[in-house]
Amino acid sequence: MAPLMNLVRLRGxxxxxxxxxxxxxxxxxxxxxCIINDGTTSPAIxxxxxGKVAELVEAKxxxxxxxxxxxxxxxxxxxxxxxxxxxxxxxxxxxxxxDVQPFPRxxxxxxxxxxxxxxxxxxxxxxxxxxxVFGDRxxxxxxxxxxxxxxxxxxxxxxxxxxxNMSYLKLPTKAPEYRLTRxxxxxxxxxxxxxxxxxxxxxxxKAIEAQFSVKSINLESTDIPSSSEFVHTTRLLxxxxxxxxxxxxx
Amino acid sequence: MALRLWASSTxxxxxxxxxxxxxxxxxxxxxxxxxxxxxxxxxxxxxxxxEWVKHEGSVATIGITDHAQDHLGEVVFVxxxxxxxxxxxxxxxxxxxxxxxxxxxxxxxxxxIIEVNASLKETxxxxxxxxxxxxxxxxxxxxxxxxxxxxxxxxxxTKFCEEExxxx
Numbered sequence: 001m002a003p004l005m006n007l008v009r010l011r012g013x014x015x016x017x018x019x020x021x022x023x024x025x026x027x028x029x030x031x032x033x034c035i036i037n038d039g040t041t042s043p044a045i046x047x048x049x050x051g052k053v054a055e056l057v058e059a060k061x062x063x064x065x066x067x068x069x070x071x072x073x074x075x076x077x078x079x080x081x082x083x084x085x086x087x088x089x090x091x092x093x094x095x096x097x098x099d100v101q102p103f104p105r106x107x108x109x110x111x112x113x114x115x116x117x118x119x120x121x122x123x124x125x126x127x128x129x130x131x132x133v134f135g136d137r138x139x140x141x142x143x144x145x146x147x148x149x150x151x152x153x154x155x156x157x158x159x160x161x162x163x164x165n166m167s168y169l170k171l172p173t174k175a176p177e178y179r180l181t182r183x184x185x186x187x188x189x190x191x192x193x194x195x196x197x198x199x200x201x202x203x204x205x206k207a208i209e210a211q212f213s214v215k216s217i218n219l220e221s222t223d224i225p226s227s228s229e230f231v232h233t234t235r236l237l238x239x240x241x242x243x244x245x246x247x248x249x250x
Numbered sequence: 251m252a253l254r255l256w257a258s259s260t261x262x263x264x265x266x267x268x269x270x271x272x273x274x275x276x277x278x279x280x281x282x283x284x285x286x287x288x289x290x291x292x293x294x295x296x297x298x299x300x301e302w303v304k305h306e307g308s309v310a311t312i313g314i315t316d317h318a319q320d321h322l323g324e325v326v327f328v329x330x331x332x333x334x335x336x337x338x339x340x341x342x343x344x345x346x347x348x349x350x351x352x353x354x355x356x357x358x359x360x361x362x363i364i365e366v367n368a369s370l371k372e373t374x375x376x377x378x379x380x381x382x383x384x385x386x387x388x389x390x391x392x393x394x395x396x397x398x399x400x401x402x403x404x405x406x407x408t409k410f411c412e413e414e415x416x417x418x
Binding site: 048049050073074075076077099100101103104105106107108130142143144145146147148174 | 322
């Protein structure tokens with residue numbers, strides 16, 4: 001019998017709250033969870049756990065325009081997210097995906113196969129290094145967190161994006177090889193050029209249903225502890241931290 | 251890349267066939283080479299979450315195994331606690347970042363953290379190049395030395411790794 005996957009569908013949910021929810025689900029729940037958040041409220045920059053803000057973000061512009069900068073609990077790089085971003089998160093017991101070793105590369109490979117099913121027949125989809133690409137253009141960025149018995153694999157999909165928002169991000173010092181020297185606009189592409197938003201979500205759910213028994217759950221019905229009962233790793237950077245980054249950058 | 255990894259893992263295994271510094275046994279003992287050529291040292295105890303512990307008197311040194319670092323990939327960041335805190339057997343005390351993942355590191359034993367490897371802040375890659383020596387993570391004063399008896403010995407850990415890899 002296929003393991004159960006609880007599906008929580010959100011729309012316009014703030015990304016900081018989503019990341020906090022994911023951390024609590026990973027650490028306090030023993031169930032499998034899929035969160036699909038169809039766009040977040042307003043632009044935010046999200047760095048990986050070890051991200052150094054002075055190296056990754058144009059601190060002066062970010063402060064000037066009041067863009068929140070978040071450090072998340074998973075690894076990986078920096079993204080700027082907004083209502084054009086679709087988030088898909090999978091939180092799994094390793095024993096419920098028992099043919100996947102609970103290490104980064106096997107989990108990444110498994111996710112690549114899952115999304116291969118989503119985009120089958122529609123686009124030239126690949127998992128390239130650790131990104132989802134159409135051809136050689138990135139449209140999805142991934143990150144993970146792995147605990148003793150569970151792991152989370154989450155993706156931010158570029159349904160659409162505003163070019164001006166990319167200017168808040170510096171060109172990363174560590175980039176995948178296939179990026180070559182391309183700047184943001186030549187490196188990424190918009191998913192909306194390939195399929196409608198709703199179709200992407202429905203195809204994703206269908207691909208998950210091939211491996212799990214999916215049950216839709218309202219956020220209010222989840223038995224996850226509230227935010228106040230848990231110390232999160234994910235946090236919003238302070239104004240002082242951004243000012244310190246400004247000082248380093250001048 | 252695969253060839254280099256093979257060679258470095260084999261070289262590691264041959265160099266580190268014993269926990270002692272002596273080189274009286276230049277050839278690896280039968281159970282110091284796993285199927286994947288990750289090294290497993292004699293004289294250490296192992297957790298099935300892939301951490302090792304070296305107990306010397308009142309101090310236990312803890313890190314992650316060669317098998318773990320090989321499966322994790324290049325470690326780019328290590329998140330460690332402050333000295334003075336405590337660890338519980340099986341509980342997470344920190345994390346490593348590799349590829350796009352943060353992975354918990356769990357303590358094989360309970361006790362008080364007396365020292366943390368500060369070198370890992372500047373050189374996290376020590377975990378890959380020297381998982382049993384330069385890549386040590388914390389030193390602990392064990393609170394229940396009997397916990398060591400519940401851990402795996404080198405032979406058992408080697409077999410555990412082989413079975414894990416074979417089943418995937």
